[in-house]
Amino acid sequence: DTEVTQTPKHLVMGMTNKKSLKCEQHMGHRAMYWYKQKAKKPPELMFVYSYEKLSINESVPSRFSPECPNSSLLNLHLHALQPEDSALYLCASSSGGRIGGYTFGSGTRLTVV
Amino acid sequence: AQTVTQSQPEMSVQEAETVTLSCTYDTSESDYYLFWYKQPPSRQMILVIRQEAYKQQNATENRFSVNFQKAAKSFSLKISDSQLGDAAMYFCAYINGANNLFFGTGTRLTVIP
Numbered sequence: 001d002t003e004v005t006q007t008p009k010h011l012v013m014g015m016t017n018k019k020s021l022k023c024e025q026h027m028g029h030r031a032m033y034w035y036k037q038k039a040k041k042p043p044e045l046m047f048v049y050s051y052e053k054l055s056i057n058e059s060v061p062s063r064f065s066p067e068c069p070n071s072s073l074l075n076l077h078l079h080a081l082q083p084e085d086s087a088l089y090l091c092a093s094s095s096g097g098r099i100g101g102y103t104f105g106s107g108t109r110l111t112v113v
Numbered sequence: 114a115q116t117v118t119q120s121q122p123e124m125s126v127q128e129a130e131t132v133t134l135s136c137t138y139d140t141s142e143s144d145y146y147l148f149w150y151k152q153p154p155s156r157q158m159i160l161v162i163r164q165e166a167y168k169q170q171n172a173t174e175n176r177f178s179v180n181f182q183k184a185a186k187s188f189s190l191k192i193s194d195s196q197l198g199d200a201a202m203y204f205c206a207y208i209n210g211a212n213n214l215f216f217g218t219g220t221r222l223t224v225i226p
Contacts (some may be wrong), residue, residue: 033214040219041218041219042216042217042218042219043204043216045213045214045215048213088156090156090158092214094214096212098145098146098208099163099165101146101150101160101163101206101208101214102160102214103160104150104157104158104159105157106155106156106157107156107157109156
């Protein structure tokens with residue numbers, strides 16, 4: 001299995017809702033990442049998990065809450081989002097060796113109404 | 114801090130022709146890796162080609178090759194025999210010593226039949 005799987009593919013939520021994005025990989029990668037990508041922009045790093053511990057939080061608002069229950073799963077819990085949070089959320093994983101780069105999922109398209 | 118710049122927001126190429134996408138970067142590190150990723154409308158980031166900074170030889174992957182000029186901090190991508198399926202956003206990316214991946218601003222490539 002050489003894939004990163006993200007669910008759901010599309011999500012529409014109200015500003016008072018609570019929802020979660022899920023990411024899963026079975027490549028044995030020990031680092032996992034969340035990126036946010038606005039339209040026609042590059043992905044921006046949000047969170048880095050290394051060996052299931054949060055190692056980087058790029059000044060992301062607390063309405064985004066990451067969780068890494070085990071080495072294969074990464075969640076992003078969403079609460080009280082704003083319309084400007086609408087974006088494509090990409091999950092990625094890496095083995096930790098830089099030459100391999102990252103493997104990306106196909107993303108969750110989030111719309112906040 | 115590392116920055117990655119792509120000066121061509123959009124490029125077009127005739128099918129079967131060759132096109133070169135430009136990328137420059139800025140870093141104080143001596144050991145790093147560079148990548149080109151492709152993002153088609155399906156949204157998934159696909160690794161196209163990678164280059165290790167300590168290797169002088171330019172990387173090649175089938176129709177894709179790079180021109181890596183370390184002193185000039187330049188990393189361009191050449192696509193030969195362009196195909197319709199090459200149409201996508203192309204992102205140049207840099208991975209730092211902490212194994213964090215940062216993207217350039219992207220170039221949208223259109224392939225004209």
